[in-house]
């Protein structure tokens with residue numbers, strides 16, 4: 045293999061580049077990224093960076109002494125992939141011909157239709173998004189967060205600590221019920237109300253009001269919630285439109301095997317854009333978690349370099365964390381399909397909990413709230429193959 049193109053210059057792309065070099069690939073390596081920045085860390089964008097306690101330099105994912113011998117084409121969008129010669133077409137009309145392609149184009153924040161161009165309305169996905177929001181939060185005022193998922197909850201928590209008046213609006217009856225289940229979703233979500241943040245659940249958003257600057261969020265039930273700043277945290281969509289017509293099978297992202305192998309030979313997918321087959325559950329799933337974007341490219345790169353001739357090991361169960369109101373939330377495994385949840389340590393009232401989800405008596409997922417040591421033990425146990 046003489047040239048490998050990595051499309052997407054963020055965590056999964058960088059991790060693929062590192063794995064390629066570590067696994068002995070010595071050829072040309074071209075990294076294509078549509079943002080102007082070198083790879084940076086996204087989790088702090090809704091936490092420490094938004095709070096102003098760390099700066100941009102602290103977000104860098106590369107180390108100073110790292111020499112990956114890659115060509116970085118930054119500020120360059122990939123617009124297509126030619127299946128015949130694996131040429132990645134670029135927005136400026138040029139192309140990069142490659143023997144191997146790593147798709148690592150991640151996900152983009154969903155927006156609220158009709159909110160385009162209205163000042164004071166934000167999403168949080170990129171460094172540029174977070175910079176703008178941070179400057180606005182510093183001026184104070186009333187913040188309404190649309191969406192009670194993890195990113196929305198973290199923004200609410202950060203803004204609360206900065207002294208803003210915060211309201212969270214969530215369409216579902218229980219925020220986080222999807223990833224955590226109803227019981228634990230309700231316990232984690234109670235962190236908002238513990239701190240005096242208003243939480244409005246089970247009500248959709250009809251639209252926003254304001255001529256040039258947003259002044260309120262209009263709810264489906266007729267209420268109008270005054271707002272100086274609105275953050276839309278309604279999830280993310282995989283960035284795969286550039287692959288339409290390429291022959292790479294798309295289905296909620298890039299459909300691929302547990303080793304990242306796609307429907308096109310010599311093309312693998314990693315990170316938030318990959319909808320990979322999980323042999324632990326027997327289904328495909330697209331996971332938007334930092335640890336998966338960091339760890340899973342190693343197997344994909346091994347597959348690419350071996351021309352598909354390696355058997356991937358059993359993947360570790362998906363893991364993520366979230367920091368809200370001073371509480372470290374950690375989760376590993378699959379909550380869907382669990383038939384019981386028990387609190388094994390701590391108490392829900394103290395927001396200090398180790399909860400185990402089981403199916404037919406077997407642990408399938410674990411949630412920790414400020415229980416890092418015990419959680420780590422359970423996480424290791426869950427990663428062991430079933431005997």
Ligand SMILES: Cc1cc2nc3c(=O)[nH]c(=O)nc-3n(C[C@H](O)[C@H](O)[C@H](O)COP(=O)(O)OP(=O)(O)OC[C@H]3O[C@@H](n4cnc5c(N)ncnc54)[C@H](O)[C@@H]3O)c2cc1C
Pocket residue numbers: 051052053054055056057076077078079085086087088089090120121122123148149150151152168169170195283286314315316317331332333334335337363364365366367
């Ligand atoms: C605010 C925030 C907080 C988070 N907090 C946590 C957390 O606490 N815990 C956790 O586990 N996870 C967290 N995550 C998720 C984690 O950051 C992601 O899982 C991780 O960034 C995924 O990495 P990725 O490289 O797959 O995708 P991304 O980081 O999305 O990177 C993809 C890159 O590809 C670029 N791109 C897209 N299309 C093209 C194209 N056509 N051509 C060229 N480039 C393109 C994008 O602009 C982007 O730079 C958070 C995410 C955000 C946004």
